[in-house]
Amino acid sequence: HGFDFITEDPWGEFADEKEITFKIRHTPDFTHGRIRRIGDLYRIESDNKIQGIAPGQYGVVYDKDHRLCLGSGMIIDENL
Numbered sequence: 001h002g003f004d005f006i007t008e009d010p011w012g013e014f015a016d017e018k019e020i021t022f023k024i025r026h027t028p029d030f031t032h033g034r035i036r037r038i039g040d041l042y043r044i045e046s047d048n049k050i051q052g053i054a055p056g057q058y059g060v061v062y063d064k065d066h067r068l069c070l071g072s073g074m075i076i077d078e079n080l
Helices: none
Strands: 018-024 031-038 041-046 058-062 069-074
Touching: 018 041, 041 058
Parallel strands: none
Antiparallel strands: 018 031, 018 058, 031 041, 058 069
16 A cells, blocks of 8 residues: 655556565565556565565565665555
8 A cells, every 4th residue: 555666666557467576574585576556556476475464564665686676565455
């Protein structure tokens, strides 16, 4: 919810998935996954299971090589 890009949306309108890395909370590790746009929301799916995700936390999205931070948004429901 409320996903904001740091500068501009690098993808525009897209119907497929984009490969990304992301972080949740303050963990030092990057997680590989995919992002899809569903209307005004973005859905992130992790390649691996992650414990401790809760609505209200923020996810920070990076490019697939975790060199560039793209933006962040609030987690509303990990089961969407």
